[in-house]
Structures are given as structure tokens and as C-alpha cells.
Amino acid sequence: MSAEPIEETIRKFALQNAAFFKGKANPKAVVGKILGGFPEYRSKTAEITQLINSIVAEVNALSPEAQKEELAKTAPELLVKEKKERTYELPDLAGAEKGHTVMRIAPGPSGPLHIGHTRVSILNDEYTKRYGGQLILRFEDTNPEKIDPEAYDMIPEDLAWLGVKCTKTYTQSDRFEIYYDYTRRLIEMGKAYVCTCNGEKWRDLKEHKLACPCRDLPVEEQMERYDRMMSGGYEAGKAIAVVKTDIAHPNPAIRDFVALRLVDTPHPRTGDKYRAYPMMNLSVAVDDHLMGMTHVIRGKDHLNNTLRQKYIFDYFGWKQPEYIHYGLVNIPDTVLKTSLIKQSIQKGEYSGWDDVRTGTVRALERRGIRPEAIRRYWIESGIKSVDIQFSWDGLYSMNRDIIDPISDRYFFVQDPVRYDIEGTDAIVGQAPLQPDHADRGFRFYRLDGPKTVFITEKDSRAFAQNKEVRLKDLCNLTYGTPAQYAGNDTAVLKKGVHAVQWVSRNSVPAEVLMPDGTVARGLVEETILHEPSNTVQFERFGFVKLEQKTSEKVTAVYTHN
RNA sequence: GCUCCUGUGGUGUAGCGGCCAAUCAUGAGGCCCUCUCGAGGCCUCAACAUGGGUUCAAAUCCCAUCGGGAGCACCA
Incomplete structure (x- = not known):
């Protein structure tokens, strides 16, 4: 293409642009296309623009038909808009090396996982699978007041169901001594202090960029206080270990932060063995380093914690992992807490x-x-x-x-209304289990003797009004008490007769638990008792997951429509 | 109040100086198909927050304004 004179290329693009936009090409768009495709002309933009203007004017003077005809002759490939294909995948991680990434999922064991937690779990898992590294599950159980002991089991179960594979598990309550040790070192370095001030006063001073009296005490005295703190010499709430940052930092969120606090509530795992509980900024920083974290994915709400933790990393001369802070997710209409x-x-x-x-x-x-x-x-x-x-x-x-594609179809009739059918002998019918996959087989129906069916209350009302209805995959009916058999010609559907789901006398009582907690009651066709899967669709009702299935009763949970 | 993050259709997303008068999905509306209110097909709707600047060229770079969010805990 570059071998041909530029005038011809311009003319083609002008024709194409005209063809896409009602016969009027936009010179600016053509300029962009030429300059984008042929960088060598960028030094001569003035000339090329002039040339394009005149060619576009020529092209625009032609009738749209003539434009299309010419383009079809000279460059038919430009006549069709190219469809861009999109693949959905996550961007690469900065600085990630195959086989050497270490990432983590770090929940507080306060309950099972909810939909909000699944984001960070899936993202970490996706990257771990891409790079073939380690994924650590770390229980952050450093607040004895917010622990549900069952969560230690529930969380791994939830992760397993999600398909998230953790390569190793740590529990922070096993590691208190490690955090104590690093706190001691920080104090020795003069980078932390033990504060015995009233909490309100300490915060108030901080707000005004002021240090409390404890902050500048000599290291020896700090060590004495620390030993006293760790050996039970202070009541809970009367002393804290604090990491020094910059007391006058313009961002109030990262001025001196608490590393350890005293709590008397027994810990579900360690009982009353320890009283000094690390705050997350201490334990997370220490663990992220000791566990060799290369990449940390966390919510944007942790942005300031990342900055606080940087002080600990810097004091010890550690290298911080790469952090990715994803935006917050607002999950509407859902109880998550x-x-x-x-x-x-x-x-x-x-x-x-x-x-x-x-x-x-x-x-x-x-x-x-x-x-x-x-x-x-x-x-x-x-x-x-x-x-x-x-x-x-x-x-x-x-x-x-x-x-x-994998859900077999069944008839569920909510709030059933009974109709007896007259005017024929036995009625037989069949319906595919999955209409797009006939090979999955069929449900077979046979109504013998007294022919009784049930349809939903809603369909019944429409039936009474329209006088006609089709029992899907079975037969047509004319309204009456009893209803009259009206043949089996599906042509009635073309005339606007509704095909509705129905069940026979042999059907089974069924209950569907709806997402709002209410229960839809009705009858489900008996053929469902042979269904091997628990994922099915109740036609014209929605997808459901079967929970219980006996000839006495079927229960299911509504999935979505 | 201070500090930080962030603004592409209703929602999510692609694009990150020219190939974009903007991608894909979802959603909504219409038609076709189907013996389901499911699936499939076709069409339509609808977005670069605003204002300046840089440039031949800006969704893309810079500045300001406005909007959204978070943090300033002895929670995580």
C-alpha cells in the first residue's frame, strides 16, 4: 500500500470515511488516519493537510453511490467496518516474574466470606495461576473481640468452593511473639514509644501535629515501659506501643500509629496467654515482609495503611511489595455485615x-x-x-x-388452579429436557382416565378471559367447566394463544425459596424425580436449584430468571 | 477541616496523543426465531464530568473547577 502514490491512499480513506458517514467525509478524520498510518508525513503536515482537503472536497462532490462504487473497485476491503474482538483478561502485574510471585488473602475470621470478599480472592488466585507463584491464606485474628471461631473453618471452605487454591496458611495469633520482637526492635531504634496518655488526649495532640509527653522519653525509659507493658504492669487501655512516623505530617491519617494495645478479652485460640494485641499495621507489615510478599492486592480503603506500613518497612530497610489498590465496590440491596x-x-x-x-x-x-x-x-x-x-x-x-445449557426443563405450577378436561380419550405428549439439546432426551406425558391438570392462578385468569390456552407440549383447551379438549395443533400459537406450563394429578407439591425469603408454593411435574442434576429451569418461572426431591415433596431455591 | 484515590452510555469495561465522529458485555426498546417470561439472531437507544491550555492532531498530556469515594480508631 505504501508503494502507491499518497494521493490514492488519501482518496481511499476519504471514500471510506464518506461511505461510513452519509457521503460526507471529514477531512480531519482523514488527516488523522494518514498521519497515524504514515508517520513520515508528520513533518509535512501543512502540505499534506492541504492535499487532503482538496481530495476530500472532490470526494464529497460525488454522489454517495458513486463514492461506494469507486471504493468497491479500488479498495473493497475498506467497505466493511472491522469488528474488533475483545478478550477479557486482567492486566499484567508490575514486576511479576513467573514462579516467583507471592500473594495473599488476609481475612479477619469474623464470619464466612461474602460476595465482597470474593473479588480480592479471585484476583489473587487469577494472578497466582498466571504466574505460578504462592498464594498465602493468612488469618488476621489480632482482635480477640471480633472473632468467630467457626470462621477458621468456614473461610477455607468458601475459598475451596470458589476454586481459589491457597498454597499455605498462616494464623497471626500463632505469631504474637514475632510482633512483640519487632516492636521491641523499633523501640530500641527510637522508632517507637510506649504511650500511657489518655487516648483522647493522644489523638487530640496528634490532630494538632503535637507529640505527647511519652514520645520523646529516652529509649531506656521506653524499654522499661515496654517490659512493664508486656509483663502485665499496665491495665488494659492504659498503655500502647506506638510507631513514630512524622507527627507533623500533612496527612493526619498517617501521623504516629498504634502498634500494640492491651486487651483483657480472651482470644478464642490463645485464651488469656497474651494481653498485648498487635494492630494490623504492625502485624501486616511484619508478615508481608517475613512471608516474602511480592504483590499485594487490597482495596483502596487501605491506601493510608500502605503509607503507614511503609514507615515500618523503611525503618527495617525492607523492600515493600508492589501494591495494587482496587476501587471500592458498592453492593446494592444486600446484607453483608x-x-x-x-x-x-x-x-x-x-x-x-x-x-x-x-x-x-x-x-x-x-x-x-x-x-x-x-x-x-x-x-x-x-x-x-x-x-x-x-x-x-x-x-x-x-x-x-x-x-x-445444562439445566433440564420442568413444569412448576405456582398457586395451582384445577381444570378437568373433557372431549377426548387419553392425551399423550412429550417435551425436550433442554430445547437446544434434544439429545438430552424428553419428558413423556400421558393423561388417562379422569383428565385433570393444574395451571397457575395467573394463567387461569388469562384462560378465563381469552377462552383459549395451550398446555405446552400437550394440547389446546377451550375454556369451560370442565375445559374442552381442542386438538393439538400448535398453529394456535401463531394466533396469539399462550402456551403455559401445566401439571397432572401425579404432580408433586413443591416449594421454591425466593431471594427475598418468601416461598412460592405449587406443584411440579413428577418427571423431575428422575432428574440427576440439582440445577434445573422451571419453565416460565426461572432457574432453580433443587434441594430436596422425594415423591412427597420437592423443595428448591430460586436462582434467577 | 486536612490528606489521599478517582471521573468513558443506566451498569461494568476497552482505548491512554493520530488507525476512535469511541470497543465489548449487560440493560432498555423493537423485530425474527423458538410450543418457556430461558437461549439464539438482527436492529435501535445511550458515554469521553465541565472549562481552559499544549499540539497540525487530545477521551488520551497539563491546569482549574465540579462530582464520587476513602482515611484521619487502643477495627481489619
Whole structure:
């Protein structure tokens, strides 16, 4: 192409631009295209612009038909807009080497994981799989007041269900002595102090960029105070170990921060063996270094903690990991706070951690959301530091992609209304288990003897009004008591007759637990008793996950439509 | 109040000086197909926060304004 005279190239692009935009080419767009494609002309932009202007004028003088005809002759490939393909994948990590990344998932064991936690879990797992490194699960249980002992088991279960593979697990309550040791070293270096001031006063001074009297005491005295603090010489709340940063730092959030505090509440794992509990900025900094973290993915809300932790890294001469701070996720209409969920469970308002009204991983699993859908959702959301809105619709759409092809179809009739059918002998019918995959087989129907069916209350009302209805995959009916058999010609559908789901007398009572906690009651066709999977679609109702399936009763949980 | 992060259709996202009068998905609307209100196909809707500047050329770089968020805990 570069071999031909530039005039011809310009003319082609002008024709193309004209063809795409109603016969009028925009000279600026052509200039951009030429200069972009042929950098050698950038030094002569004035001349080339003039040339383009005149050629565009010529082209625009032609009729749109003539433009298209000429373009079809000289450069037919430019006539079609190129469709760009997009693959969804995460950007590379800065400085990541194959086989040498170490990353972490560091939850506080206050309850099971919820949808919000899944983002950081999936992202870490994705990168670990890409680079083939280590993924450490670290329980950050340094606040004895906010621990649910069951969480130590629930969290790994949730991660396993998500498909997140951790290569190693640490628990911070095993490591208190390590944090004490590093605190001691900081004090020795003059980079930390023991403060016995009233907490309010200490904060107040900090706000005004002022040091408290303890801050400048000599190291020897600090060491004495530290020993006293560690040996029970202070009451809880009467002394703290503080890391010095810059007391006059313009950002108030990173002026001197607490490293250790005294708490009398017994720890679920260590009992009353320890009273001095590290604050996360101390334990996280120490552990991130000792565990060799190369990359840390955390929420943007930790931005200031990263800056605080930098002081510890700098004091010890450690290299900080690469940090990626992703934006906050706003998850609408969902109960996520584990403390609230726990309360409601205790009060009996929620059935448990998997109550479908909550946003826990367990609840999602129970509702029939697949972990692959969650994974895809977070990968497509990326890792930018913009705050984002979580979209249930978006997650459902991805989940539907996964479950639709594998879900067998069944009829569920909510709020059933009975109709007896007259005017024929036995009626037989069959329906595909999955209409897009006939090879999956069929459900076979046969109505004998007294022919009784049930349709939903809603469909019944429409039937009474329209006088006609089609029982899907079975037959047509004309309204009446009893209803009259009206043949089996599906042509009625073309005339606007509705095809509705129905069940026979042999159907099974069924209950579907809805996401708002209510229960949809009705009947489900008996063929479902042979269904091997628990993921099915109730036609014209929605996808559900089966929980219980006996000839007495079927229970299911609503997934989405 | 101070400090930091951040602004592309309703939502998420691509693009990060010219190939963009802007990608893909979701959503909404319409049509086709289908014996489901599922799936599939086609079409349409809808965005570079605003104002300056730099440049032949800005969604992309700079500045200001405005908007959103977070932190300033003896929580994580």
C-alpha cells in the first residue's frame, strides 16, 4: 500500500470515511488516519493537510453511490467496518516474574466470606495461576473481640468452593511473639514509644501535629515501659506501643500509629496467654515482609495503611511489595455485615449463614450461583482504582450463560388452579429436557382416565378471559367447566394463544425459596424425580436449584430468571 | 477541616496523543426465531464530568473547577 502514490491512499480513506458517514467525509478524520498510518508525513503536515482537503472536497462532490462504487473497485476491503474482538483478561502485574510471585488473602475470621470478599480472592488466585507463584491464606485474628471461631473453618471452605487454591496458611495469633520482637526492635531504634496518655488526649495532640509527653522519653525509659507493658504492669487501655512516623505530617491519617494495645478479652485460640494485641499495621507489615510478599492486592480503603506500613518497612530497610489498590465496590440491596447476619441468625430471623437474603458465599452457592460466574464477573470488572457498582443483573447474566445449557426443563405450577378436561380419550405428549439439546432426551406425558391438570392462578385468569390456552407440549383447551379438549395443533400459537406450563394429578407439591425469603408454593411435574442434576429451569418461572426431591415433596431455591 | 484515590452510555469495561465522529458485555426498546417470561439472531437507544491550555492532531498530556469515594480508631 505504501508503494502507491499518497494521493490514492488519501482518496481511499476519504471514500471510506464518506461511505461510513452519509457521503460526507471529514477531512480531519482523514488527516488523522494518514498521519497515524504514515508517520513520515508528520513533518509535512501543512502540505499534506492541504492535499487532503482538496481530495476530500472532490470526494464529497460525488454522489454517495458513486463514492461506494469507486471504493468497491479500488479498495473493497475498506467497505466493511472491522469488528474488533475483545478478550477479557486482567492486566499484567508490575514486576511479576513467573514462579516467583507471592500473594495473599488476609481475612479477619469474623464470619464466612461474602460476595465482597470474593473479588480480592479471585484476583489473587487469577494472578497466582498466571504466574505460578504462592498464594498465602493468612488469618488476621489480632482482635480477640471480633472473632468467630467457626470462621477458621468456614473461610477455607468458601475459598475451596470458589476454586481459589491457597498454597499455605498462616494464623497471626500463632505469631504474637514475632510482633512483640519487632516492636521491641523499633523501640530500641527510637522508632517507637510506649504511650500511657489518655487516648483522647493522644489523638487530640496528634490532630494538632503535637507529640505527647511519652514520645520523646529516652529509649531506656521506653524499654522499661515496654517490659512493664508486656509483663502485665499496665491495665488494659492504659498503655500502647506506638510507631513514630512524622507527627507533623500533612496527612493526619498517617501521623504516629498504634502498634500494640492491651486487651483483657480472651482470644478464642490463645485464651488469656497474651494481653498485648498487635494492630494490623504492625502485624501486616511484619508478615508481608517475613512471608516474602511480592504483590499485594487490597482495596483502596487501605491506601493510608500502605503509607503507614511503609514507615515500618523503611525503618527495617525492607523492600515493600508492589501494591495494587482496587476501587471500592458498592453492593446494592444486600446484607453483608457478618455481625448483623450473626445477630439475625441468633434471633432466628435468618436460617443460617446461607440464608438467601444475605450476600454470603454460602447463600450464593445455595441459590445456584456458580463460582465460575463469580470469577468471570470479577475478571471483567478489572482491577482499576475506580469505585464501582456491583450489578446482580450482570452476575446473573454470566451465571445464566453457564447453567442454561445444562439445566433440564420442568413444569412448576405456582398457586395451582384445577381444570378437568373433557372431549377426548387419553392425551399423550412429550417435551425436550433442554430445547437446544434434544439429545438430552424428553419428558413423556400421558393423561388417562379422569383428565385433570393444574395451571397457575395467573394463567387461569388469562384462560378465563381469552377462552383459549395451550398446555405446552400437550394440547389446546377451550375454556369451560370442565375445559374442552381442542386438538393439538400448535398453529394456535401463531394466533396469539399462550402456551403455559401445566401439571397432572401425579404432580408433586413443591416449594421454591425466593431471594427475598418468601416461598412460592405449587406443584411440579413428577418427571423431575428422575432428574440427576440439582440445577434445573422451571419453565416460565426461572432457574432453580433443587434441594430436596422425594415423591412427597420437592423443595428448591430460586436462582434467577 | 486536612490528606489521599478517582471521573468513558443506566451498569461494568476497552482505548491512554493520530488507525476512535469511541470497543465489548449487560440493560432498555423493537423485530425474527423458538410450543418457556430461558437461549439464539438482527436492529435501535445511550458515554469521553465541565472549562481552559499544549499540539497540525487530545477521551488520551497539563491546569482549574465540579462530582464520587476513602482515611484521619487502643477495627481489619
